[in-house]
Amino acid sequence: MDDGTARDGEQRAEGLRERKKRQTRQYISDVATGLFLKRGFDEVTIAEIADAADVSVNTVYNYFPDKADLFFDRHDAVVERLSGIVRGRRPGESAAGAVVRALRDELVMVSPSLGLIPGYAGFMRICHSSPTLMAKVWRMQNLAQDHLTRTLERETGADRGDLMPELVAGQIAWLQNTVMRGIGRAMADGGEPNEVSRAVLVKLDAMEALLSDEILNYATKDTE
Structure with a gap:
């Protein structure tokens, strides 16, 4: 051989x-x-x-x-989700813009990755009933935000003393976490995936409008 x-x-x-x-x-x-x-x-x-x-x-x-x-068997994917979206943003697209677009696309598609699936209500009820699981959710959210901060530092060339990457990461994480909490509550209350996705789309538009221009335009990818 x-x-x-x-x-x-x-x-x-x-x-x-x-x-x-x-x-x-x-x-x-x-x-x-x-x-x-x-x-x-x-x-x-x-x-x-x-x-x-x-x-x-x-x-x-x-x-x-x-x-x-x-x-939470998809722990690593959840933690890296925001950073992956930002790294893969389109030319001319900002970090926040890429995340808003990704969330909007998934809501329009009624994506199971956002919990828009029958049976998710049971998943959320178990999660909310366990302090251990809720603590795990909090840790994953914080890890995701920390990873995004490091990603924004690399993407913009900012140093650790620059507060903008951490500030922008916090705003982006808030946006996604709010969307996920809204979906979780609505599904736990017996909502249908299609109805929940439409309602959360309206809230996503409102949340995007609350972000400042500086946040929305931060880390815009070069078009060249």
């Missing part, structure tokens, strides 16, 4: 291992979510999740450092 064939084989094997790990992680998370929805977050133990998923307790912890991570 030549070196190229050997490398191809190694890459395929690595790809299969990574896919298997992703599948196992998702399966454990799905099993845990089913138990949480049925019995509540605080009432379910890691041992019970491991037993239901037919894996060891150590395997669960290998994929999820703590129980709250099983509930």
Whole structure:
């Protein structure tokens, strides 16, 4: 076997291992979510999740450092969401403008990524009933804002003594968090995804109007 064939084989094997790990992680998370929805977050133990998923307790912890991570299995994507939108903004588009556009597009599409999906009400009820989960939400929101601040510093060349990246990150995070809280409340109250998306779109327009021109035009991407 030549070196190229050997490398191809190694890459395929690595790809299969990574896919298997992703599948196992998702399966454990799905099993845990089913138990949480049925019995509540605080009432379910890691041992019970491991037993239901037919894996060891150590395997669960290998994929999820703590129980709250099983509930929020998209932790990293949530934390990096705002930074990713800002880094991918269009030429001539500002940081805040990119986030407003992304939120508006997802609301128009009634995107499940915003919680506009049947069953989200149960998810929110469990979350609000657990101090542990609410603390996790707060930590994720703060991490997302911190990551966005660092992203804005890099995108604009600002140093750590410049307050604007942190100020703008705070305003953008407020905008997204307010949208998500509005969706969560409306869905928990029994709202239908299409109706909730239309109502929140109106609120998004109002929130955008509250932002100053300096915030709305900050970190505008060059058109060249």
